[in-house]
Amino acid sequence: MSAACVLMALACGNAMADSGTEFPAFSLRGFGTIGLAHSSEDKADFLANDLQAKGAGYSRDWSPDVDSRVGIQLDAKFMSQLSGVVQVVSEQRSDGSYRPEVEWANVKYEVTPDLSLRAGRIVLPTFMVSDYRKVGYAMPWVRPPVEVYSLVPLTRSDGADVSYRMQFGEFKNIVQITYGESSADLVDSGGKVKGRNGWGISDTLEHGPATLRVSYFKSDFSVDSPGLNALFDGFRQFGPQGVAIANKYEADNKSFSFISVGGSYDPGKWFVMGEWGLTDSQSIYGKREAWYVSGGYRFGKFTPYATYSRVGMKSKTSDPGLPPPIPQVSASAAELNAQLNTILAEGPDQATVSLGTRWDFAKNAAFKMQFDHSDIGKGSPGTLDHMQPGFKPGGKYNVFSVVIDFLF
Amino acid sequence: MSFLNRIEMSALGTALFFMAGCAMADVVVVVSPSSSVTAMSQNQVSDIFLGKASRFPNGDRAVPLDLEEGSDERDQFYMKYAGKSPAQVRAHWSKIVFTGKGLPPKEVLHSQEIKKLIAENHNLIGYMDRSMVDAKVKVVAVME
Numbered sequence: 001m002s003a004a005c006v007l008m009a010l011a012c013g014n015a016m017a018d019s020g021t022e023f024p025a026f027s028l029r030g031f032g033t034i035g036l037a038h039s040s041e042d043k044a045d046f047l048a049n050d051l052q053a054k055g056a057g058y059s060r061d062w063s064p065d066v067d068s069r070v071g072i073q074l075d076a077k078f079m080s081q082l083s084g085v086v087q088v089v090s091e092q093r094s095d096g097s098y099r100p101e102v103e104w105a106n107v108k109y110e111v112t113p114d115l116s117l118r119a120g121r122i123v124l125p126t127f128m129v130s131d132y133r134k135v136g137y138a139m140p141w142v143r144p145p146v147e148v149y150s151l152v153p154l155t156r157s158d159g160a161d162v163s164y165r166m167q168f169g170e171f172k173n174i175v176q177i178t179y180g181e182s183s184a185d186l187v188d189s190g191g192k193v194k195g196r197n198g199w200g201i202s203d204t205l206e207h208g209p210a211t212l213r214v215s216y217f218k219s220d221f222s223v224d225s226p227g228l229n230a231l232f233d234g235f236r237q238f239g240p241q242g243v244a245i246a247n248k249y250e251a252d253n254k255s256f257s258f259i260s261v262g263g264s265y266d267p268g269k270w271f272v273m274g275e276w277g278l279t280d281s282q283s284i285y286g287k288r289e290a291w292y293v294s295g296g297y298r299f300g301k302f303t304p305y306a307t308y309s310r311v312g313m314k315s316k317t318s319d320p321g322l323p324p325p326i327p328q329v330s331a332s333a334a335e336l337n338a339q340l341n342t343i344l345a346e347g348p349d350q351a352t353v354s355l356g357t358r359w360d361f362a363k364n365a366a367f368k369m370q371f372d373h374s375d376i377g378k379g380s381p382g383t384l385d386h387m388q389p390g391f392k393p394g395g396k397y398n399v400f401s402v403v404i405d406f407l408f
Numbered sequence: 409m410s411f412l413n414r415i416e417m418s419a420l421g422t423a424l425f426f427m428a429g430c431a432m433a434d435v436v437v438v439v440s441p442s443s444s445v446t447a448m449s450q451n452q453v454s455d456i457f458l459g460k461a462s463r464f465p466n467g468d469r470a471v472p473l474d475l476e477e478g479s480d481e482r483d484q485f486y487m488k489y490a491g492k493s494p495a496q497v498r499a500h501w502s503k504i505v506f507t508g509k510g511l512p513p514k515e516v517l518h519s520q521e522i523k524k525l526i527a528e529n530h531n532l533i534g535y536m537d538r539s540m541v542d543a544k545v546k547v548v549a550v551m552e
Contacts (some may be wrong), residue, residue, distance in 0.1 A: 269491075
């Protein structure tokens with residue numbers, strides 16, 4: 001019985017034969033992006049987020065790894081109020097492979113048409129387009145502004161959420177509360193980042209073409225990486241001062257918090273949107289602030305757009321470390337101080353101007369071309385990663401990208 | 409753009425309409441005659457079809473039905489009531505679908521089928537060419 005339903009659902013897509021719906025009902029959908037990105041900085045990699053192993057520039061002249069991905073989603077409706085979804089995405093991982101991973105897997109229960117509960121793996125509602133940042137077709141740009149969207153690289157939460165929708169006059173409001181645990185593998189250090197006890201609340205208010213969104217998220221965050229573990233163990237050898245430094249910077253069950261405010265106005269022929277975000281990791285990763293504004297105009301099938309985005313550190317990017325005379329007396333103490341400062345200096349400080357255009361050339365497919373000019377702040381590598389010997393921080397670089405986004 | 413709530417039944421009215429030079433589909437929004445909904449605004453209609461609202465103004469649950477993707481009536485409906493091109497509608501739904509927040513309206517291949525379904529269920533809402541309207545459905549919104 002259910003096999004026949006699956007076959008019928010797959011054969012007919014969304015078509016409904018009669019006014020009653022057969023349960024369970026299944027539908028299969030997908031999305032993807034094929035992209036190439038080129039960076040003018042060949043002594044470091046341009047990445048779309050911190051969880052990618054290889055990017056454009058140093059690793060490859062023209063890299064398909066920055067933006068290419070494919071996602072498949074199975075939606076199941078078990079009863080009129082109970083449904084489930086599984087989404088698997090294949091994109092470049094921290095180990096360089098394209099290993100498919102379950103991005104989402106959750107069950108939703110609609111208590112009323114306005115109140116729904118979900119349990120399982122859910123998208124972390126950080127920024128306005130965070131939820132669908134992997135669906136290129138849904139966004140005007142090649143990728144969400146890197147400065148802003150790299151603030152919180154974790155994309156999903158294992159736990160539960162509640163959504164409540166209300167309407168007053170022409171205003172529509174949705175509140176979403178999330179609780180769960182997130183984790184991700186780090187790239188170079190071969191370690192893992194984990195966020196436990198993660199609470200998030202986001203509110204989206206809409207009126208006609210205008211949308212306003214506020215989001216707050218807090219979790220107990222820990223990073224387990226051999227390199228950092230060794231650094232902090234090293235500091236702890238140097239008495240109470242060393243222990244104080246290690247405790248200050250180690251990401252061991254620290255309170256990570258994030259707040260963002262975003263708005264968009266999209267009457268149809270044109271759009272304007274902007275977001276601002278602030279993260280506080282209470283650790284070596286510091287406090288970061290980022291924002292962007294973007295606008296575009298639709299000329300038939302073409303949508304040219306422009307974006308300005310910025311990220312900067314709000315916390316100190318250097319530390320005196322173990323005080324004199326310790327580093328003068330001990331070479332390893334001096335080495336620890338140097339290493340700590342190298343990592344602190346790696347905080348992103350960058351501004352980018354992007355110009356691009358989207359062309360909806362076929363049903364379910366869009367071509368995009370984007371040029372980014374980035375200006376990195378003094379001493380910082382910006383949002384670049386895998387810096388090679390000879391890399392000069394604080395410079396400028398350009399990225400040129402072409403992608404085809406599709407749905408199926 | 410303003411909305412009007414009236415049911416056009418006269419052949420004269422249809423003839424005048426064609427004489428006015430509009431050769432393309434004129435799309436109206438319909439519900440079941442058994443529904444207590446009488447009039448809806450452009451925003452109320454587009455909110456339901458874009459998944460932003462799930463109830464009629466009277467509080468009843470609203471279940472939208474789409475015509476075939478690529479059909480004139482569908483393209484006209486979304487341009488007139490939501491101000492969106494087919495690509496914009498697809499992009500809009502991909503944001504909702506691929507975040508597990510909902511699914512697009514069921515697609516029904518023919519206006520005749522839509523009429524049959526709507527006549528039997530006061531929660532359904534659909535759109536069709538004005539010329540297809542008959543006693544099986546009730547018009548609740550018209551965009552000039």
